[in-house]
Amino acid sequence: MKIHLILSTVLLLVLVACTRETRDFQQPAALSEPASGVHMSELHPGGAPVPKPITNPFESNAYGVSEGKRLYESYNCVGCHAHGGGGIGPPLIDLKWIYGAEPANVYATIVEGRPNGMPSFRGKIPENQVWEIVAYVRSLSGQLSKDVSGGREDHMYGKKAESSTPKENPKISRPLGNPVPEHKQ
Amino acid sequence: MKGRFISACGVSVFLAGCSGLQSSQSVVNPEGLQAARIDHLFWLMFWVCTIAFVITIAALSRAVLRKRETPVENFRPVDRAEATKTRVVAVAIAITVLSLFGLLVSSILTGKAIASLHPQNPLTIEVVGHQWWWEIRYPNSDASKTVITANEIHVPVGTPVVMNSTSRDVIHSFWAPNIHGKRDLIPGYQTALWFQADKEGTYRGQCAEFCGHQHAHMAFFLVAETPEKFNAWLQQQRTSAKDPQDAAAQKGQQFFLSHTCVMCHTVRGTIAGSNVGPDLTHLASRQTIAAGTLPNNPGNLGGWIINSQSIKPGNRMPPNQMNSDDLQSLLTYLETLK
Amino acid sequence: MGTGSNTSHPRDRIALDVSVLPDVVFGHRSLIWLGTVGMMAIEGTMFAILIATYFFLRTRTTDWPPGVSNPALTFGTLNLIVFLLSAFPNQWTKKAAEKGDVAKSRIGLLIMSAVALINMALRVFEFPSLNCGWDSNAYGSAIWMLLGLHTVHLVTDAFDTFVLTALSFRDPVEGRRFMDISENGEYWYFVLLTWIPIYFVIYIVPRIL
Amino acid sequence: MTPDPNISEERLTHVEVEHATDDDATLHQRLDKTWSDPSGFIGWFKQVNHRSIGKRYIVTAFIFFLLGGSLAALMRIQLARPENNFLGPDKYNQIFTMHGSTMMFLFAVPMMFEALSVYLVPLMVGSRNIAFPRLNAYSYYLYLCGGIMLFVAFFLNIGPDTGWFSYVPLSGPDFSPGKRVDFWAQMITFTEVSALAVAVEIIVTVFKMRAPGMSLNRIPLFVWASLVTAFMVIFAMPSIMLSSTMLIMDRLVSTQFFNPAEGGDALLYQHLFWFFGHPEVYIIFIPGLGVVSSVIAAFSRRHVFGYLALVLSLVTTAFVGFGLWVHHMFATGLPQLGESFFTAASLMIAIPTATQIYCWIATMWGRRPVLMTPMYWVLGFFFILIMGGLTGIMLASVPLDLQVHDTFFVVAHFHYVLIGGAVFPLFAALYFWFPKITGRMLSEAAGKWNFWLFFFGFNMTFFPMHILGLRGMPRRVYAYPPEMGWTAMNVIASLGAVLMTVSVLIFLANVFWSMRRGAIAGDNPWGAGTLEWGTSSPPPSYNFLHIPTVNGREALWDAAPNQAIVTGLRTDVREVLVTNYLDAAPDHRTEFPDASIWPFLAALATTALFIGSIFTPWAVPIGAIPVAITMTGWFWPGKEESRRRKATEKWAEEEA
Numbered sequence A: 001m002k003i004h005l006i007l008s009t010v011l012l013l014v015l016v017a018c019t020r021e022t023r024d025f026q027q028p029a030a031l032s033e034p035a036s037g038v039h040m041s042e043l044h045p046g047g048a049p050v051p052k053p054i055t056n057p058f059e060s061n062a063y064g065v066s067e068g069k070r071l072y073e074s075y076n077c078v079g080c081h082a083h084g085g086g087g088i089g090p091p092l093i094d095l096k097w098i099y100g101a102e103p104a105n106v107y108a109t110i111v112e113g114r115p116n117g118m119p120s121f122r123g124k125i126p127e128n129q130v131w132e133i134v135a136y137v138r139s140l141s142g143q144l145s146k147d148v149s150g151g152r153e154d155h156m157y158g159k160k161a162e163s164s165t166p167k168e169n170p171k172i173s174r175p176l177g178n179p180v181p182e183h184k185q
Numbered sequence B: 001m002k003g004r005f006i007s008a009c010g011v012s013v014f015l016a017g018c019s020g021l022q023s024s025q026s027v028v029n030p031e032g033l034q035a036a037r038i039d040h041l042f043w044l045m046f047w048v049c050t051i052a053f054v055i056t057i058a059a060l061s062r063a064v065l066r067k068r069e070t071p072v073e074n075f076r077p078v079d080r081a082e083a084t085k086t087r088v089v090a091v092a093i094a095i096t097v098l099s100l101f102g103l104l105v106s107s108i109l110t111g112k113a114i115a116s117l118h119p120q121n122p123l124t125i126e127v128v129g130h131q132w133w134w135e136i137r138y139p140n141s142d143a144s145k146t147v148i149t150a151n152e153i154h155v156p157v158g159t160p161v162v163m164n165s166t167s168r169d170v171i172h173s174f175w176a177p178n179i180h181g182k183r184d185l186i187p188g189y190q191t192a193l194w195f196q197a198d199k200e201g202t203y204r205g206q207c208a209e210f211c212g213h214q215h216a217h218m219a220f221f222l223v224a225e226t227p228e229k230f231n232a233w234l235q236q237q238r239t240s241a242k243d244p245q246d247a248a249a250q251k252g253q254q255f256f257l258s259h260t261c262v263m264c265h266t267v268r269g270t271i272a273g274s275n276v277g278p279d280l281t282h283l284a285s286r287q288t289i290a291a292g293t294l295p296n297n298p299g300n301l302g303g304w305i306i307n308s309q310s311i312k313p314g315n316r317m318p319p320n321q322m323n324s325d326d327l328q329s330l331l332t333y334l335e336t337l338k
Numbered sequence C: 001m002g003t004g005s006n007t008s009h010p011r012d013r014i015a016l017d018v019s020v021l022p023d024v025v026f027g028h029r030s031l032i033w034l035g036t037v038g039m040m041a042i043e044g045t046m047f048a049i050l051i052a053t054y055f056f057l058r059t060r061t062t063d064w065p066p067g068v069s070n071p072a073l074t075f076g077t078l079n080l081i082v083f084l085l086s087a088f089p090n091q092w093t094k095k096a097a098e099k100g101d102v103a104k105s106r107i108g109l110l111i112m113s114a115v116a117l118i119n120m121a122l123r124v125f126e127f128p129s130l131n132c133g134w135d136s137n138a139y140g141s142a143i144w145m146l147l148g149l150h151t152v153h154l155v156t157d158a159f160d161t162f163v164l165t166a167l168s169f170r171d172p173v174e175g176r177r178f179m180d181i182s183e184n185g186e187y188w189y190f191v192l193l194t195w196i197p198i199y200f201v202i203y204i205v206p207r208i209l
Numbered sequence D: 001m002t003p004d005p006n007i008s009e010e011r012l013t014h015v016e017v018e019h020a021t022d023d024d025a026t027l028h029q030r031l032d033k034t035w036s037d038p039s040g041f042i043g044w045f046k047q048v049n050h051r052s053i054g055k056r057y058i059v060t061a062f063i064f065f066l067l068g069g070s071l072a073a074l075m076r077i078q079l080a081r082p083e084n085n086f087l088g089p090d091k092y093n094q095i096f097t098m099h100g101s102t103m104m105f106l107f108a109v110p111m112m113f114e115a116l117s118v119y120l121v122p123l124m125v126g127s128r129n130i131a132f133p134r135l136n137a138y139s140y141y142l143y144l145c146g147g148i149m150l151f152v153a154f155f156l157n158i159g160p161d162t163g164w165f166s167y168v169p170l171s172g173p174d175f176s177p178g179k180r181v182d183f184w185a186q187m188i189t190f191t192e193v194s195a196l197a198v199a200v201e202i203i204v205t206v207f208k209m210r211a212p213g214m215s216l217n218r219i220p221l222f223v224w225a226s227l228v229t230a231f232m233v234i235f236a237m238p239s240i241m242l243s244s245t246m247l248i249m250d251r252l253v254s255t256q257f258f259n260p261a262e263g264g265d266a267l268l269y270q271h272l273f274w275f276f277g278h279p280e281v282y283i284i285f286i287p288g289l290g291v292v293s294s295v296i297a298a299f300s301r302r303h304v305f306g307y308l309a310l311v312l313s314l315v316t317t318a319f320v321g322f323g324l325w326v327h328h329m330f331a332t333g334l335p336q337l338g339e340s341f342f343t344a345a346s347l348m349i350a351i352p353t354a355t356q357i358y359c360w361i362a363t364m365w366g367r368r369p370v371l372m373t374p375m376y377w378v379l380g381f382f383f384i385l386i387m388g389g390l391t392g393i394m395l396a397s398v399p400l401d402l403q404v405h406d407t408f409f410v411v412a413h414f415h416y417v418l419i420g421g422a423v424f425p426l427f428a429a430l431y432f433w434f435p436k437i438t439g440r441m442l443s444e445a446a447g448k449w450n451f452w453l454f455f456f457g458f459n460m461t462f463f464p465m466h467i468l469g470l471r472g473m474p475r476r477v478y479a480y481p482p483e484m485g486w487t488a489m490n491v492i493a494s495l496g497a498v499l500m501t502v503s504v505l506i507f508l509a510n511v512f513w514s515m516r517r518g519a520i521a522g523d524n525p526w527g528a529g530t531l532e533w534g535t536s537s538p539p540p541s542y543n544f545l546h547i548p549t550v551n552g553r554e555a556l557w558d559a560a561p562n563q564a565i566v567t568g569l570r571t572d573v574r575e576v577l578v579t580n581y582l583d584a585a586p587d588h589r590t591e592f593p594d595a596s597i598w599p600f601l602a603a604l605a606t607t608a609l610f611i612g613s614i615f616t617p618w619a620v621p622i623g624a625i626p627v628a629i630t631m632t633g634w635f636w637p638g639k640e641e642s643r644r645r646k647a648t649e650k651w652a653e654e655e656a
Helices: A002-016 A062-074 A103-112 A127-140 B002-018 B033-065 B079-115 B227-238 B247-258 B298-310 B324-335 C031-058 C074-099 C102-126 C138-168 C175-208 D009-013 D024-035 D040-046 D050-079 D089-124 D133-155 D180-208 D221-252 D266-300 D307-321 D336-348 D350-364 D373-396 D398-404 D408-438 D444-470 D487-517 D598-615 D619-635 D639-648
Strands: B123-130 B133-138 B147-150 B152-156 B161-167 B172-174 B183-185 B191-195 B201-206 B219-225 C015-017 D565-567 D575-579 D586-591
Touching (some): A062 A127, A103 A127, B002 D444, B033 D350, B033 D373, B079 D398, B123 B152, B123 B183, B133 B152, B147 B227, B152 B227, B161 B172, B161 B183, B219 B227, B247 B324, B298 B324, C031 C138, C031 C175, C031 D180, C031 D221, C031 D266, C074 C102, C102 C138, C102 C175, C138 C175, C138 D619, D009 D639, D050 D133, D050 D408, D050 D487, D089 D133, D089 D180, D089 D221, D089 D266, D133 D598, D180 D221, D180 D598, D221 D266, D221 D307, D221 D598, D266 D373, D266 D408, D307 D350, D336 D350, D336 D398, D350 D373, D373 D398, D373 D408, D373 D444, D408 D444, D408 D487, D444 D487, D598 D619
Parallel strands (some): B123 B161, B152 B219, C015 D565
Antiparallel strands (some): B123 B133, B133 B147, B172 B183, B201 B219
């Protein structure tokens, strides 16, 4: 009886934990292809399409988010969006989204680009890395659970800590695919 | 007796282990000025310590095995013997203190000797630690003449080198044991280390401070060569990459520039100019890829590009899916980056 | 059983009768005093290391305080004054407890509870007067942690005082309670005395270094 | 005050005292009734007896030793072949971190300091319990919860992976995503709080609760070692508690202690860590020296040679131990003058250790010690510790350290020091005191097998690592290229690990067999001279029927033919005798608390606070409420208890 109880508790714990901490270095082959964009149409040549992840697997994975953060800097997203505060591009730490706040929207923004300056990264970034960046970008506005998003940055150069910015409630957002160019600030 | 026997065995195993093979990453095969001084100090200490060990174990064995002098139930020892023992212990302590003082002096002298090399015209290099590779720079007041390479350091023999180092991310430690001891690269700190290689050769070095997943595969090679060879190498490294001539290589270059590679790598002379990964301008001139992990040949390079994660799990290079034609032409192009 | 090699019959043993000894003692004689001193040593070491950290961080930059203004003096200084003055009622309470005077101990404990409340109220205003966030820079982190750690001690001792005050109004108040009250006074001195260097480090050092 | 009609005044003032004339059987009955802790499932969580808690510490710490050892075995499998794929880097990094953290924080300190001291010190000083027994129980539960938390995290793939030292910035928010490092840092808080609590208990027990006559110059050397260790704990552990707290705050609430961009500093962490980390080595190793002194004295049948020198050596080691933390940081490139100072200090610490070794040899000289299993382990200790000490001298030298720092040479060195200085004495202690703890002897034959397999296995595993280090193999690598020539030595090391595993299994079998079938030990099977051997094996609930008095350093050997006993302590409540600091003259009596569930509940509340604070800072203020409630419950006196005390208390005369 007691053993039964213990076993079921252990099982439960294992189930609840922890994709959050896994570190999958080997991504499925489909995810290591350069990102080629969102499939807007259901029509595909040559049979059924590979289903794209609707929920972003990296959003519940601390390592994925931190990789996204690193890539965000490596790929110079910082150049326009700074560390979320915005600059040439719109800020990312608030919850105002021009092109939608869902992972698929952010993914589309990165891969397709957007008018008024956001370049398309189609073919330049592997699929899984795009999703990692998506996860990180969404973490900036507090849309991910606290235990996967990173803390402050550990860098040589002074920056504001992201996690100290107050959490806002989502003030969503234009419907997806409504490209109204509207930059704040 | 047993103790002495075991320690004798230990010493001989040790000596056999330390000599034997000439190794390109070894403390006891010094090929540099500093490493040689440290090597002398090591052997001095080794013999002093061995003698101390043997004497102590011999005394212990005798104490344990010698026959009893006082009856078993006499819990309180005989006073006269105690006085003798006190004298002997006092002398032993005095000898210990003196030997330690001797070792202290020799250690400080060695420390002074390896730090006091401040010549007029040293070669300056910069080493920047990254997870998990080494960025090597040969700075020049004319920025266009600055050489940037990765994981392979060329130095002229007999010339003092000053190495300025720092880290871009976590703490690493630069260590080429045949040349000098290690130096930590700490973010937020700039440190300078002097060394000099005395003999031509290729010496392996490795990161010695735990730095994450691929700490084990963060090696570099230090190539000590004659000043002439070194200057030729430096001259050659200063040039930009030439545009390829043959069709396959041109196709490869096209592929390189239009795909994910440019997000991280630089090839001087092209639009690829990102500083995230190692500079590839003279990739083909290097002996190894992936921070000393694999010999640099088209097979290894191809495998690395397709799926570096199976070779060095957790490293920063993403897997790249491409068809074999593209891979072939890409490799052909990379082979032209001499 | 018995004591080792002793083979004689119990009745023949020389006995050291300790029943005449007291069981209510104060100060360094009591176990609880030495235990409290041990705790003070631990916590004192923590404060010392934290202050050392502060000065270590000082050496890593040229401006001090770096990029923020000096902490405002008002509330910290007020707190220092209250702390220093609290030594008088504290000593009075401690002495009353050591004499076993229930009435005086109760009054003293009530006063000390009030003092602790004043200290904590002032402390609430001290944090904003540091003039920087804990996450603005390492200097901010260090002084927030210093002040925070001292506050933890202040709150703990205040809570102790409240509990002892409540207990002192429950009859009977036995000797052990008086020992606790005396020890609580001892600990209050620790909180008081540590505040002096911490006050100096937080408020004065940025002005002179 | 309205007197409770149920409790008569007579019952309140009734006092039962022990007399010299009591016959042993009745006295036993009365004392046992008062001092026995409750049994049963719930009762188990209420026990506050130092022997119960000490045994739990020993068993728990040994289980962590086995777990840490299993992790080491996995590492040896991984390293037995070059470029092995048995464990990936992610698992390997977690495993070596867990191995180090487990061995240092969950095995070595709890075993050498807490477990042995909690069990032995009160017996050795002739007391009925340890000072602050409820705090003692609390410390154990905290330690247990911290250890369980770390291993649960590890099995859920949240095992820390930045090394037992967790250097920033690798362990900082940017390079260690998730909660892995936070679990490590919080485990530190758990174990350090528990060690600090025990340190205070030991200091108070040693200073205030010694049997009459045991003046400071008559304290058994093991007790001296515990006392010195307790002081080291008090001054060393706050440093790591602060640095791990800073680390957690950097990660959770974005403080900037270690962020160079905002005035923080990565080396600050190293200073704080090693200011604890180096004394830590001595915290582990000094109790072992105490064990060695005890065993040598018992088997050589004489007082230890140079008592004063040995005590002074312990104290000197403790002081100097705080002055050499920087020798872990030579490779960071500190100023040269500072380095020479720390070299000198590091060499100097060899002097007290050498002194002790000479004194022990002088003790045995001419006495031909009885070679039974505990003595074997002590001789093994000499061989291995001396070797580790000598390589330590090499590491103290800055230039040499620059070469061998963070290589397998260092791995070899500190395993020689720590296994030689702690695990060998630990096995000696277990063989030596097992009869006292259980009443039965461990098997000598199995003990010899255990020793020889461990001794050869150990040397086979760790001796080649010296050579590996000199031939360039760095620490903490999960793989190495085949062409480096490191393979053969690694294979030998891995084979040695097999021998050590077999040896430990033999030990376990020996313990399980001997607990049931071992020869009955009797009070004093070795004929040793310290007080714990003067009571039955295992000791009764009240430790000593009569508190003894002491006439010399080896209380039993030096006892007068008619050595006095203490009488007059109450038998109806848990009353103990308090003596004064220097000469242990009787000072006053004090009542110790009964068994209670509150320490356990308080430990649970504290655990909830600590684990909660990994995820949110709000766990601290909110979690403090149940902690405050349970702690208040713990100290809250019962009404009847207060009245009873009031009725019988006796105040000290006012001092002039």
